[in-house]
Amino acid sequence: MAISLPVENYQLEAGSALDRARLVKFMQRAYRDLGAISPGAHLADTVQRHFSAQSQLWWLISNQPSTAPVGLPGTNRPEPVGCLWQGEAVDQRTGIKQAYVFLLYVAPDHRHQGLGMAMMEHAQRWAKQQGYGQIGLQVFEDNVPALSLYQKLGYRPQARWLSLEI
Secondary structure, three states: EEEEOOOOOOEEEEEEEHHHHHHHHHHHHHHOOOOOOOOOOOHHHHHHHHOOOOOEEEEEEEEEEHHOOOOOOOOEHHHOOOEEEEEEEEOOOOOOOOEEEEEEOOHHOOOOHHHHHHHHHHHHHHHHHHHOOEEEEOOOOHHHHHHHHHHHOOOOOOOOOOOOOO
């Protein structure tokens, strides 16, 4: 199933439970883009623990032949240029289930076209259709482009994750 986006030459395709390895690959790309030195097995573990029947996975596909290499041997299915993985979490203060964005990723060559905004708007529509009254996500404080996007969409901080090197 393909979903048109309001950005020319791009669409979203629904992923499936068979896409776990591809999802890990996209998580590794996203974390490398954020400066992770060696995003490793912990990402596969995250997918194993959180990719469930309540999850929804969408692949961002470019319809431009020059930027859409074939992703699977023996198919004409293009390699995705982005990913949106959404699932379910619980608001720890209220106990209410909420939609949760585990991953939003757009490859660097495809950024600054409104694709992240379009994907997040799709995620919000999906969450509303599923009956969620709230959507949450985590973003690193030094990820200024993502923070800007989420603020434009109306997201506001509710907590801070603190850590201490010991």
